[in-house]
Amino acid sequence: xxxxxxxxxxxxxxxxxxxxxxxxxxxxxxxxxxxxxxxxxxxxxxxxxxxxxxxxxxxxxxxxxxxxxxxxxxxxxxxxxxxxxxxxxxxxxxxxxxxxxxxxxxxxxxxxxxxxxxxxxxxxxxxxxxxxxxxxxxxxxxxxxxxxxxxxxxxxxxxxxxxxxxxxxxxxxxxxxxxxxxxxxxxxxxxxxxxxxxxxxxxxxxxxxxxxxxxxxxxxxxxxxxxxxxxxxxxxxxxxxxxxxxxxxxxxxxxxxxxxxxxxxxxxxxxxxxxxxxxxxxxxxxxxxxxxxxxxxxxxxxxxxxxxxxxxxx
Amino acid sequence: xxxxxxxxxxxxxxxxxxxxxxxxxxxxxxxxxxxxxxxxxxxxxxxxxxxxxxxxxxxxxxxxxxxxxxxxxxxxxxxxxxxxxxxxxxxxxxxxxxxxxxxxxxxxxxxxxxxxxxxxxxxxxxxxxxxxxxxxxxxxxxxxxxxxxxxxxxxxxxxxxxxxxxxxxxxxxxxxxxxxxxxxxxxxxxxxxxxxxxxxxxxxxxxxxxxxxxxxxxxxxxxxxxxxxxxxxxxxxxxxxxxxxxxxxx
Numbered sequence: 375x376x377x378x379x380x381x382x383x384x385x386x387x388x389x390x391x392x393x394x395x396x397x398x399x400x401x402x403x404x405x406x407x408x409x410x411x412x413x414x415x416x417x418x419x420x421x422x423x424x425x426x427x428x429x430x431x432x433x434x435x436x437x438x439x440x441x442x443x444x445x446x447x448x449x450x451x452x453x454x455x456x457x458x459x460x461x462x463x464x465x466x467x468x469x470x471x472x473x474x475x476x477x478x479x480x481x482x483x484x485x486x487x488x489x490x491x492x493x494x495x496x497x498x499x500x501x502x503x504x505x506x507x508x509x510x511x512x513x514x515x516x517x518x519x520x521x522x523x524x525x526x527x528x529x530x531x532x533x534x535x536x537x538x539x540x541x542x543x544x545x546x547x548x549x550x551x552x553x554x555x556x557x558x559x560x561x562x563x564x565x566x567x568x569x570x571x572x573x574x575x576x577x578x579x580x581x582x583x584x585x586x587x588x589x590x591x592x593x594x595x596x597x598x599x600x601x602x603x604x605x606x607x608x609x610x611x612x613x614x615x616x617x618x619x620x621x622x623x624x625x626x627x628x629x630x631x632x633x634x635x636x637x638x639x640x641x642x643x644x645x646x647x648x649x650x651x652x653x654x655x656x657x658x659x660x661x662x663x664x665x666x667x668x669x670x671x672x673x674x675x676x677x678x679x680x681x682x683x684x685x686x687x688x
Numbered sequence: 689x690x691x692x693x694x695x696x697x698x699x700x701x702x703x704x705x706x707x708x709x710x711x712x713x714x715x716x717x718x719x720x721x722x723x724x725x726x727x728x729x730x731x732x733x734x735x736x737x738x739x740x741x742x743x744x745x746x747x748x749x750x751x752x753x754x755x756x757x758x759x760x761x762x763x764x765x766x767x768x769x770x771x772x773x774x775x776x777x778x779x780x781x782x783x784x785x786x787x788x789x790x791x792x793x794x795x796x797x798x799x800x801x802x803x804x805x806x807x808x809x810x811x812x813x814x815x816x817x818x819x820x821x822x823x824x825x826x827x828x829x830x831x832x833x834x835x836x837x838x839x840x841x842x843x844x845x846x847x848x849x850x851x852x853x854x855x856x857x858x859x860x861x862x863x864x865x866x867x868x869x870x871x872x873x874x875x876x877x878x879x880x881x882x883x884x885x886x887x888x889x890x891x892x893x894x895x896x897x898x899x900x901x902x903x904x905x906x907x908x909x910x911x912x913x914x915x916x917x918x919x920x921x922x923x924x925x926x927x928x929x930x931x932x933x934x935x936x937x938x
Contacts, residue, residue, distance in 0.1 A: 422781040425935065447783045454781075458774030460704075462711035471707075474700045475782050503711065519778065 375399050376421065376527055376557055380430035383416050383581075390416045392581035393430070398557040398574075400526065403549060405572035405589075406561035409683050413581040414561040415455050418531050421559070422452045435526055448476070451525035455532050457516035459504045465515055466491065466500040469522060476523040486522055494518040495544075510541045517545065521552065528552070530560035534567060546571050565675040579683040589675065595682075596673030600646025602654055603630070603638065605667040610637040614661050621657055623650045636666060697784045701792025702799070709800055718762060722804045725754055730811065742819025747811055748829045748905050752869050752898055755833075755840050760861030762801060763844025764854040766793050767932070771852040780932070790929045794845055801837045805830065825907035832904030835917040836897050840865045842924035849931040865897075868920075872896025 376398045383391040391413040398404045408414050420427045423439045423446060432439045437446035460468060466487060473483045491497045494514045499507060504515060513536065520528060533549070534542040549558060549571055562568065568575050569589050577585040577592075585592060593599060606614075609632070619627045623644050631638040643650045651670055658665055709715040726747065730736045734746025770776035779789060815821045844861035851857050870876050872893045881889045893899055900913040 419777070424777055424781050444783045444785070447781060450781070452778065452781050454774060454777040456774055458778060460708060460775055461773070462708050463704075467707060471700065471704045472782075475697065475784060477783075516778075 375433075375435065376559065377433040378417070378421065378430075379433065381417065381420055381427050381432065382429045383413075383420060383425075384428045389581050391420070391427070394578065394581070394583055395430075396576055396583060396586060398527075398559050400557045401554060402557055402574060403553045403572045404557070404559045405568040405575040406559055406578070407563065407565070407568060407575055407679065408561075408578040410563070412578050412683070414578065415531055416581075417578070418452075418454075418529050418559070418561060422450055422529050423447050448523075449526045451520035451523065451528045453516055453520040453528075453530045453533055455535070457513045459512055459515050459519070461505040462503065464501050464503050465496055465507075468504060468515065469518060472519045472522050478523070490518045490522045493521070494548075509536050510538065513537060513541070513545075517548070526556055528556055528558040528560075530558065532561055532563075534562065534564065542567075565679060568675060577679065577682055584682050585678075590672075592678050593673035593675055594646070596675075596677045597642075597681075598640070598671045598677060599673030600643050600649075601671045602641040602643070602651050603667075603669055603671055604641060604654060604658070604665065605636055605638045606658065607636060607664040607666055609634065610639060610663065614658070614663060615639065617661065618654055618657055621650065621653045623648050623653070640671075694785075694788060697788040698792040698795065701784070701789055702796040705793055705796030706800070709796075714762075714765070715800065718758065718800075719804045719807060722754070722758055723807060725758075726750065726808055726811075729754070742815050742821040744811060744815060744821070744826055744829060745905070747808070748833060751833045752836060752901060755837050756862060756865040756869060759801065759837055759840035760844040760847075760858050760865060762797050763841050763861055764848050764857040766797060766845050767848040767928075768852050768854045768857045772854075786929050786932050790845075790925055790932065794842065794925055794928075797841055797845070798834075798838050801841065802834055805834055805837065822907065825905075828907045828909055829905040831909070832901050832913070835904070835914070836901050839868070839897060839917050839920045839924075842921040842928070843868070846924045846928040846931065849928050849935075868895065868897045870896070870898075872899035872902075 378394060378396050381391055381394045382389060394413075394417060396404075406414055406417070419425055421432045421434070421439065423443050426440060432446075434446040435449045437449065439446045463471070469487045469490060470483065473486050478486050491500055494517060496511070496514055496518055499511060504512060507515070513533070517530075517533060520530070528549075530549070534545050537545065546567065549560065552558065553573075560571075572589055574586070574588055575592060576583055585595075587595075610629070615627050615629075618624060618639070618641060625642045625644045627639055627641050629637065630640050641650065641654055649670070651668060655665065655668065729750040730747045734749065736746050739746060767776070770779060780786065812821075812826060815826075816823075840861070843864045844857070847860040847864065848854075848857040850860070873896070877889055877893050880892060884892075894916075900916050903910060904913050
């Protein structure tokens with residue numbers, strides 16, 4: 375378990391990270407969200423022991439990153455932002471170096487490096503100099519470095535940044551695959567990623583934790599959660615709208631889009647937990663309206679994200 | 689921490705540094721330029737052949753001035769480059785101590801300069817062919833030159849840790865090395881001795897690389913000279929570590 379305890383980092387007078395506490399258990403994939411400059415990277419750098427916090431500490435699998443730094447670091451795999459790798463080395467030589475410094479030698483080293491090369495689809499470029507690789511490959515090399523020693527804890531700072539959609543997909547698959555036995559914390563500002571990968575998400579803004587929830591839980595905070603989006607052919611007259619608005623359990627109706635051929639309405643229920651779609655359909659049928667589409671909105675993470683992270687500014 | 693681990697880590701980091709040097713043109717450019725410049729100064733300025741003496745004074749006397757520029761050029765990338773690339777973030781989150789890393793990088797650069805220095809061996813062979821030089825003196829001078837390079841390197845390594853700009857690091861290191869040289873340069877001590885008390889003049893000139901180098905190059909291996917070089921290096925490397933430990937950013 376990674377335990378972040380009241381972590382604070384001051385840069386001058388400005389608190390970049392302000393009294394953050396959270397935990398990540400094994401088997402969990404923790405998404406770390408926040409606007410640029412919210413303190414994501416600073417937090418990760420403190421968790422990995424790159425620089426010490428102003429106050430507070432991090433316990434990594436029972437080892438304090440401040441007092442038992444080396445023991446804690448041995449358990450961590452870290453992919454820093456922008457995936458830095460030495461440009462003048464070949465891929466396999468670089469991974470050899472990482473394996474050696476992680477304490478592997480001889481046959482164990484060769485096996486580790488070989489396996490990791492296969493796993494990250496790097497076997498084909500193993501003798502290439504890092505400099506000559508594309509951004510996606512460099513990212514993979516750095517990723518390979520972070521999982522080389524099969525760490526119990528993985529800290530990934532924007533692991534999919536700058537990758538094309540296929541590569542993003544690959545990285546996400548890899549993260550999910552590894553999550554069974556590890557605690558993974560990864561930062562991102564791509565909200566879809568949170569949905570498809572994370573079991574829990576923490577949102578930070580201005581150095582503070584403003585939300586700590588499952589992706590579904592976060593989505594439930596969206597104002598559009600549980601609303602019914604209805605698209606009808608032709609014009610939805612005021613009468614039709616009014617009759618829907620007067621239905622039991624419906625709070626209000628608004629027009630999202632109307633171009634003469636189609637009209638899209640959004641119907642907000644009184645209580646998102648009580649479904650109203652069936653009544654809306656019945657009412658529309660009575661009016662003889664032709665439905666082209668209807669769905670129940672789950673809520674959008676980007677709405678929630680924007681709400682939460684802009685709220686707290688004075 | 690066991691010492692086996694300590695040495696092992698230093699060795700691994702040294703190996704990586706070497707791979708970095710010889711994987712890029714830096715190493716070859718440095719060696720070629722160093723050899724060309726020493727050759728130029730020895731033969732054209734000091735008139736090695738015309739002097740008609742079987743010693744290498746004309747070769748070693750230029751080393752402080754050459755190293756003043758060339759060593760900071762090697763040292764400037766040690767940390768500034770790591771910071772610019774962001775690789776420092778990986779290096780310092782690996783399970784190694786700052787001491788391991790600082791020493792590993794320093795020793796790798798020092799060995800590298802040592803290799804460049806060793807490649808001047810044809811000059812020794814030439815002298816041996818032409819006359820009967822005092823090999824003890826030559827060995828001492830090489831040792832002094834190597835120690836001086838290490839001293840400059842420790843200064844350069846420290847300034848490199850201060851900044852992510854290699855240019856800034858280079859300039860700071862050159863100025864610091866210039867100071868270390870000039871403090872013992874006769875015209876400078878002459879200016880001082882006009883008004884300053886004797887002990888101050890002695891103090892300033894004893895901080896100079898030049899005076900210590902001169903005595904070693906004459907073949908006098910004094911413990912005080914060795915102590916001087918080693919203490920400057922240890923101090924600079926220590927400061928280097930402190931700077932790294934207290935950095936607030938990548």
